[in-house]
Structure formats: C-alpha cells, structure tokens
Amino acid sequence: MTTTANRPVLLTNARLLDPVTGREQRGGVLVSEGVIRDFGSHLVAGSVTEAEEQDCSGALLVPGLVDLRAFIGEPGEEYRETLRSASHAAAAGGVTTVIAQPNTSPVIDDPAVVDFVLRRARDTSLVHIRVAAALTKGCRGQEMSEIGLLQAAGAVAVTDGDRPVTNAQVMRRALTYARVFDMPVIHHVEDPNLVGEGVMNEGEFATRLGLPGIPRAAETIMLERDMRLVQLTGGRYHAAMVSCRESLDVVRRAKQAGLPITAGVSINHLTLNEMDIGGYRTFLKLSPPLRGEEDRLAMVEAVAEGLIDVIVSDHNPQDVETKRLTFAECAPGAIGLETMLSAGLRLVEAGHISLPRLLEAMSEAPAKLVGLETGRMAKGAPADLIALDPDYPWVVEAAALKSRCKNTPFDEARLSGKVMMTMVAGRIVHSYR
Amino acid sequence: MTAPSLFVFPHRHLLGIEGLSRPDIEGLLDLAEEAVEVSRQVEKKKSSLRGRTQINLFFENSTRTQASFELAGKRLGADVMNMSVANSSVKKGETLIDTAMTLNAMRPDIIIVRHHAAGAVHLLARKVDCSVVNAGDGAHEHPTQALLDALTIRRNKGRIEGLTVAICGDIAHSRVARSNIICLQQLGARVRLCAPPTLMPAGVEHYGVEVFTDMKRALEGADIVMMLRLQRERMNGSYVPSVQEYFHFYGLDREKLAYAKPDALVMHPGPMNRGVEIASDVADGAQSLIREQVEMGVAIRMAVLEALARRLPNG
Numbered sequence: 001m002t003t004t005a006n007r008p009v010l011l012t013n014a015r016l017l018d019p020v021t022g023r024e025q026r027g028g029v030l031v032s033e034g035v036i037r038d039f040g041s042h043l044v045a046g047s048v049t050e051a052e053e054q055d056c057s058g059a060l061l062v063p064g065l066v067d068l069r070a071f072i073g074e075p076g077e078e079y080r081e082t083l084r085s086a087s088h089a090a091a092a093g094g095v096t097t098v099i100a101q102p103n104t105s106p107v108i109d110d111p112a113v114v115d116f117v118l119r120r121a122r123d124t125s126l127v128h129i130r131v132a133a134a135l136t137k138g139c140r141g142q143e144m145s146e147i148g149l150l151q152a153a154g155a156v157a158v159t160d161g162d163r164p165v166t167n168a169q170v171m172r173r174a175l176t177y178a179r180v181f182d183m184p185v186i187h188h189v190e191d192p193n194l195v196g197e198g199v200m201n202e203g204e205f206a207t208r209l210g211l212p213g214i215p216r217a218a219e220t221i222m223l224e225r226d227m228r229l230v231q232l233t234g235g236r237y238h239a240a241m242v243s244c245r246e247s248l249d250v251v252r253r254a255k256q257a258g259l260p261i262t263a264g265v266s267i268n269h270l271t272l273n274e275m276d277i278g279g280y281r282t283f284l285k286l287s288p289p290l291r292g293e294e295d296r297l298a299m300v301e302a303v304a305e306g307l308i309d310v311i312v313s314d315h316n317p318q319d320v321e322t323k324r325l326t327f328a329e330c331a332p333g334a335i336g337l338e339t340m341l342s343a344g345l346r347l348v349e350a351g352h353i354s355l356p357r358l359l360e361a362m363s364e365a366p367a368k369l370v371g372l373e374t375g376r377m378a379k380g381a382p383a384d385l386i387a388l389d390p391d392y393p394w395v396v397e398a399a400a401l402k403s404r405c406k407n408t409p410f411d412e413a414r415l416s417g418k419v420m421m422t423m424v425a426g427r428i429v430h431s432y433r
Numbered sequence: 434m435t436a437p438s439l440f441v442f443p444h445r446h447l448l449g450i451e452g453l454s455r456p457d458i459e460g461l462l463d464l465a466e467e468a469v470e471v472s473r474q475v476e477k478k479k480s481s482l483r484g485r486t487q488i489n490l491f492f493e494n495s496t497r498t499q500a501s502f503e504l505a506g507k508r509l510g511a512d513v514m515n516m517s518v519a520n521s522s523v524k525k526g527e528t529l530i531d532t533a534m535t536l537n538a539m540r541p542d543i544i545i546v547r548h549h550a551a552g553a554v555h556l557l558a559r560k561v562d563c564s565v566v567n568a569g570d571g572a573h574e575h576p577t578q579a580l581l582d583a584l585t586i587r588r589n590k591g592r593i594e595g596l597t598v599a600i601c602g603d604i605a606h607s608r609v610a611r612s613n614i615i616c617l618q619q620l621g622a623r624v625r626l627c628a629p630p631t632l633m634p635a636g637v638e639h640y641g642v643e644v645f646t647d648m649k650r651a652l653e654g655a656d657i658v659m660m661l662r663l664q665r666e667r668m669n670g671s672y673v674p675s676v677q678e679y680f681h682f683y684g685l686d687r688e689k690l691a692y693a694k695p696d697a698l699v700m701h702p703g704p705m706n707r708g709v710e711i712a713s714d715v716a717d718g719a720q721s722l723i724r725e726q727v728e729m730g731v732a733i734r735m736a737v738l739e740a741l742a743r744r745l746p747n748g
Contacts, residue, residue: 204636208451210551210573210608213635280552324530326550328571 064096076105175235317405594621602661
C-alpha cells in the first residue's frame with residue numbers, strides 16, 4: 001500500500017518547517033515517485049501544471065515522524081496489535097516510519113522472521129515499518145543473534161527490546177561484533193536485580209501506595225556499565241530510554257569523552273510523572289517507571305539542549321487481560337503512536353522545547369541513528385510528510401484511538417495539535433476531517 | 434449504658450485511613466466503645482445489620498481477621514458468608530474483577546476484602562454497588578487494624594494526643610504501619626519508626642515521622658511500643674541476615690523495653706513470631722496489650738460495619 005503515486009502531487013498553502021535548520025517559509029512541496037522533488041515559496045497553486053494539488057490550509061508541513069521504539073504484536077500476538085492496526089495509529093499520529101521491536105512471538109531473531117515482517121508490512125501497513133531485530137537469540141540475553149544476516153534481511157538495528165542484557169560479557173561481545181556491520185546496538189537500560197519486585201519509582205509516593213519501588217540506580221548502574229563497555233569496544237550504542245536525572249550525567253560524560261553513544265526518552269517520561277499514577281492507574285505503569293517531576297523536567301531540558309537525541313513513543317499495546325489487574329500484577333506499557341506528537345506539543349506550548357527541536361528529536365535524529373534517509377525536508381528525500389495544525393484542540397478518547405488496545409495514559413486529556421494529513425512515500429495515507 | 438451515638442460516617446467505603454478526618458476516626462472509636470459493651474454482655478446480639486448480607490472475601494489467608502469480621506457481622510445481626518479464594522487455582526489477579534462482578538450480582542450489602550496486592554480493594558470497590566471494607570491490601574493499608582490499635586491505646590492511656598508511639602519492625606512491607614502512621618498522626622500522637630534500613634521504605638520521612646535504626650533510641654521515652662510481624666521469607670538473608678541477628682538488634686525484649694517509659698505499653702497486630710520480633714515474656718507480660726487488641730478488633734469492626742450500614746440504602 002505504500003507504492004508510489006504516478007502523478008506528481010503538489011502540496012500548497014503550507015508553512016514549511018525544516019526541523020534541522022529551524023527555517024520556516026510559506027510555500028509548497030512537489031512530490032513525485034515517492035520523493036520530494038522540490039520545495040519552497042515558489043511552489044504555489046497552479047505553479048506545476050501537471051501536478052495534482054493538495055491545499056494544506058496553512059498548516060505546518062514537516063517531515064513525518066520516525067519512531068524508534070514501538071511494540072507490535074505481529075507475529076504471534078495479533079490480538080494486541082497488528083502491523084496494519086499499528087500503521088493506522090501511526091498514520092493518525094504523524095509517524096511515517098515505525099521501528100518494530102523484536103519482542104514478538106516468535107522473537108525477531110532470525111532473518112526469515114525479519115523478512116516475514118517486512119513483507120507483511122508491505123502488504124498491510126500504511127506507513128514504513130522497519131525492524132529492530134533481536135540482539136540475542138530469543139532476546140534471552142545469552143547468545144548473540146546473527147547480526148550480519150539480520151542486517152542483510154533488512155534489520156536496521158539490534159536490541160532485545162524491553163529486555164536488558166544482564167550479562168556484561170554478552171553485551172561486550174555484541175557491541176564488538178556489531179561494529180563490523182555498523183549496526184547500532186539499542187539497549188533497555190535496567191538492572192533486573194535492582195528492579196526486583198518493583199513496579200513504580202522508589203520514593204515517598206510508592207511508599208504511600210504500598211507498592212515496591214524501583215530505584216533510579218537500577219537504570220544508572222546499567223547505563224554506566226554500558227558506557228564502560230562502549231569505551232572498551234567502540235561499538236555504536238543507543239540507550240533506548242533514560243528516565244532519571246542521574247542518567248543524564250552519565251550520558252553527558254560519555255558524550256564529552258567522545259564515545260559513540262546516543263540516548264532516547266519516551267514521550268511519557270517527558271509529559272507525565274509518578275504522581276499521575278494516582279489511585280493505582282495501571283495504564284501509567286511503565287518500564288522504566290515514571291519518575292518524579294524533577295526528573296521529568298530534567299529530561300525535557302536534556303531534549304531541548306540535545307543531550308537526549310531522540311523521543312520515542314514506546315508504544316506498547318496491552319489489552320484488558322493484562323491491564324485490568326492490580327497495579328503490581330498488570331503488565332507495563334502504554335500506547336503512544338497516535339498521541340506522541342500532540343503530547344509533545346505540550347512542551348512546546350509550555351516554552352520548554354522549540355518546535356523544530358521537538359520535531360527533529362522525533363524525525364531526523366532517529367532516522368539518522370538507524371541510517372534512514374527520511375525525516376528531512378530536502379530535495380531527493382523520501383516524501384514522508386505530515387501537515388500539522390499545532391493549535392488544533394482535541395480531547396483524547398481512548399475508544400476512538402486506532403490501536404487495537406486502548407491503554408493510553410492520555411485518556412480524556414486535552415491536547416493541542418493534530419496531524420491533518422500524513423503522506424508516506426508520496427501517497428496520502430491519512431487525512432483528518 | 435450511654436445513649437447510642439448518632440455518628441454519621443461520611444464515606445461509602447472504608448478503603449484506608451488516608452482520607453479520613455479526625456472526627457471520622459473519633460466517631461468510629463466512640464461507636465466501638467458501645468460495641469465493647471455489647472460484646473461483654475451475655476446477650477451479644479444487636480439488630481442494626483439485620484437482613485443485611487456481609488461477604489468476607491479473603492484472597493489471602495487470615496484466620497484472625499476473618500474471624501473478627503465474621504463475629505462482628507454476626508453480633509450485629511448480618512448474614513455473613515466467608516469466601517476464601519486464597520487457594521483458588523485460578524490466577525489470583527484475573528479473578529479479582531470477575532469475582533467482584535459475580536459477588537455483586539448476589540446483592541450483598543457489605544464486602545470485606547483482603548488481597549495480597551496494594552490497590553486491589555480500590556479496584557474492586559469501583560466495580561461493585563455495595564460498601565467495601567479494606568481488610569488489608571498488600572503493603573498499602575489495613576484501616577481496621579489502625580482503628581483498633583487507636584481504640585486500645587485510648588482506653589488504656591485515656592488519650593492519644595501527645596503520646597509517643599514507636600512502631601518497630603518491617604515497616605517496608607507493612608500495611609499496619611502505614612495505616613497506623615496516618616491514624617496516630619491524625620489523632621495527635623508523635624510517631625517514631627524503627628527498622629533495619631533494608632526494611633525502611635524510601636521517603637518515609639515525608640510522613641513527618643522520626644526515623645530510627647537504633648531501637649533503644651527509638652524506644653527512649655516512648656508511651657507505646659508497637660511491634661510488627663517479620664514475614665518468614667524476609668528473614669534469611671534477603672533483608673536481614675538471620676533471625677538471631679534480627680532478634681538481637683530489633684526484637685523487643687525486657688532490656689530494650691526498659692528504655693521506654695516505665696508505664697509504656699506493648700502492642701502487636703498478630704500473629705506473633707515469638708523470639709523473632711518479640712520475646713515471649715514481653716508478649717505475655719504486664720505491659721502487653723496484645724490480647725486486648727484482639728477484643729478491640731471485634732468492637733472496631735462492629736463499629737465500622739454499623740457506620741457503613743447507616744449509609745446503606747433504606748439503612
């Protein structure tokens with residue numbers, strides 16, 4: 001479904017914004033054969049005679065988002081999410097490329113499974129689906145997967161998804177070996193022993209709720225270990241999500257030392273904190289857990305200054321069977337593909353992050369990290385574009401979201417900013433209204 | 434006998450001490466005083482819950498608390514049904530909401546719930562139409578225990594305001610501690626906590642309590658020493674090295690008790706691990722209120738049931 005439209009399309013009457021340069025101009029974009037051919041103020045209605053015209057009604061026209069971290073249930077857990085349903089959620093949220101995580105059933109640790117997912121996505125998905133394959137066989141953290149063959153089959157990164165690699169020797173070898181293929185190793189930084197029985201951030205609030213806590217050190221210790229291993233191996237490394245202030249010091253030191261590392265944060269950790277758990281709201285049980293407000297603010301600042309490179313949705317569909325339980329027993333995770341951008345705009349509205357930086361952390365930065373051409377407003381770049389009305393007010397209704405699961409932490413939240421049109425490879429796959 | 438109190442409890446459920454005002458708590462304590470008198474008569478029956486159905490839904494084994502709630506209900510004339518699902522082969526969490534819906538369809542008036550997970554009782558309360566009493570949810574709250582402790586203290590000391598209460602033991606995993614901290618502070622007591630650091634929950638100082646790791650210092654000048662049970666699975670190396678070491682530093686014996694006021698009183702929510710958190714001679718000694726706590730348990734549960742029943746439709 002992501003085939004290229006034959007006739008050129010001219011998107012007009014838009015505010016073009018390049019997230020990388022921050023440059024904004026009125027004008028249009030000319031698209032053909034899935035590629036941005038031209039853009040600028042000279043492209044107005046009627047300027048390209050053979051093109052089919054699309055009026056953007058003055059909306060912002062920006063590169064589509066690239067989500068480095070989304071869990072999709074296909075294959076094996078289609079009741080949670082299929083590639084198709086995830087792609088509908090993504091298209092509605094302005095995400096034009098989704099990096100599927102390997103924690104499926106079977107695990108994406110075999111070139112044939114990568115191939116299956118990519119073929120299946122080609123047949124059913126509205127947006128680009130790319131695969132982050134397993135770093136270790138079965139994501140069990142014991143034996144390295146076939147990193148080279150997985151890459152040859154189309155995987156763009158290796159990770160064990162939501163599972164940390166506890167064994168430092170395994171991590172060391174994987175980082176060393178992945179260098180041959182320049183494959184980024186993405187890691188969920190959490191020490192499972194320190195997490196223990198913990199289900200939320202350790203501290204006063206967990207104590208009041210009578211819930212076992214997860215110390216911030218569970219993340220920081222793992223991150224520090226990884227930095228040492230990167231120093232030892234020189235492997236390309238990305239911390240999937242950091243959540244606490246202390247981790248930022250680790251990232252900063254590593255970057256200052258010139259290590260080839262990057263870091264991400266989830267939209268949830270930028271916009272919510274542990275207090276939002278309130279009376280045991282299971283949709284706010286996440287991994288890593290939501291932290292304190294001071295941590296959230298530190299994360300926002302780190303994104304603004306570029307210390308944190310990318311923002312992910314950490315989209316993780318869980319149905320009533322896994323969420324309608326007590327807080328300690330329910331599965332962690334929240335959906336996020338459809339609300340990521342709107343939630344992020346809260347930070348822009350609050351003046352904490354500039355709009356170009358927010359967009360860059362959700363498009364160009366993650367694309368570059370996994371070697372994709374998308375996420376840029378440039379001639380010859382893939383025509384993955386979204387039209388955004390940054391002020392459009394709407395109220396999140398869980399039932400109306402396109403994901404198969406409705407575990408959104410933003411249910412009934414008032415958000416500003418809506419994706420009016422999503423274009424993938426030159427084809428409009430979503431329009432609002 | 435004094436005239437029956439006209440106290441009106443302003444909540445539909447009793448899910449925790451948090452959220453109760455001082456008049457709420459004192460009203461329940463006053464009502465419980467009447468229940469003590471009823472329980473000490475030959476004719477122990479009242480009729481305030483006649484025709485009402487009370488279900489004791491226990492996802493976690495507890496002979497004592499369940500018996501206490503059962504007696505309380507029966508003394509007030511309710512039909513009491515015990516449902517123990519602790520040993521059910523069905524995965525516990527999955528059955529919680531289904532069980533709640535099923536029981537709700539049987540139209541009970543009050544459900545008493547104990548569950549091993551914090552927040553489980555809140556979850557259940559949202560799914561049923563009747564009143565719900567929390568009989569302990571994970572490490573969160575155990576409100577009737579705190580109320581019965583307050584009643585026991587008030588009857589023996591004549592007041593709670595201004596007393597120094599030292600709560601000692603496994604604070605981290607204790608719902609009794611959490612409910613008691615809130616309850617005692619609400620009633621004007623000074624609360625001290627004492628535990629080995631591995632059993633002290635993070636951020637507990639935000640409750641406005643004094644935190645100790647040295648038990649002798651914690652007990653200095655205390656009016657009440659409240660001991661907590663140490664669960665067996667925490668004894669051997671995971672949180673404390675051994676029973677011997679725990680008892681040596683944190684078990685209440687005569688020597689440590691001597692640091693408290695001479696008229697200090699000793700409490701324990703039961704069941705006790707003699708020789709682990711408390712020495713037998715202290716548990717059975719003249720300063721011990723442990724058996725009286727059990728009696729007050731029935732009284733306070735009668736008071737809670739009665740207070741909630743007054744708010745029931747056609748109540």
